[in-house]
Amino acid sequence: MQTCLVVDDSSIVRKIARRILEGLNFQVIEAEDGVDALVVCKRAMPEAVLLDWNMPVMDGYHFLSHLRRMPGGDSPRVVFCTTENGIEHISRALEGGANEYIMKRSTRKSSRPNSRK
């Protein structure tokens, strides 16, 4: 079974992503931020990473640049999934080694702190 690492500070987003990915026969591992995610990747490289951009401690973009420099870090397919929908962010992500980019519908950022549990 292939493994997908879901990196998002929102537990709700992680839960929804898990449900979808398990439906696609992925084994899902969760991480709350970039540092958390790097720890997971050091243990074992996942086949895929679903990655939020804005997170506390270490954001998705910095996680990606660390990941791509790790031994074996070029193998996971990295898919950003974020409300950062500007072309500048998308271009940066692709240059940083992202494979795909899902633009989420913009929602109020103010709802985010409550969503973390």
Place this chain on the structure above:
Amino acid sequence: MNAGHPAIAIRNLPYPIREPPVTPPDYEYLRKLLKDRSGLDLSVDKQYLIESRLLPLSRKAGLAGISELVQKMKGGSADLTTQVVEAMTTNETFFFRDKVPFDHFRDSIMPEILEARATRKSIRIWCAAGSTGQEPYSLAMCLKEMGATLAGWRVEIIATDLSQEVLEKSKAGIYSQFEVQRGLPIQMLVKYFKQTGELWQINSDIRAMIQHRQLNLLHDFSQLGVFDVIFCRNVLIYFDQDTKINIFNRLAKITEPDGFLVLGAAETVVGLTDVFKPFPDRRGLYRPNGVRATPAKQPVAAAAAPKLAAMAGR
């Protein structure tokens, strides 16, 4: 705010709850009209489809409901009739829909055409139900990705559709965030689109590759000329068998003998006509059968020769 939702939902229904469903005579009238005008072959149980598409339309026209709409149409309102026909068409489409046909286009169709047309250096492609443009633009992007291979080639892509409204959208090439995320790889979005706020417009050099024409597949389309490739996907499924056969026969007449026809995943010529034959191991891909509709004109010996050759080759 949540407490208010049920009330809002009821008030926002597109029609009052006591609206009568479409009456049998109105349904029959619409069914026949749609069959004649667009080929749409509605089965007897599609009242819900009529209601969901035509109630909003009659509201917009300031009419009480479908009965009044039908009355106006019977009274000769050509404008309303056009609107009804267009509203009943299904314009569902997305970039690189089903993926496989575009793989075939790149890996099977184009290599053959590049070789066969090496002297003429021209290729003509027709998207026979181009809808809002995602299919013709997907083909255009495929061709762009081939880069220098096509340098010096004359490429024509003609996109037609029954509905003027969807053609206008196709011409503009402007898509929502949702639409550009259906099937389009992110690298292509970055490469071929420009972002304006929440919307994305496909670049003008790609737009310039497509010619748009309003066209009803029930009518003569021989004026479009002869094509190397015809994409006619997910439109014939709405037609009855005779209409399908009729369209296949006319498509065959404007397909180059070494050209290609690409159909939708749920469509086939098999069992309907032998003017096209399936391309081996390439699902959805068809080629003219060589044997044109007028075999009687050929001398008997010449007509027999290919068969003999085929038998000898076995």
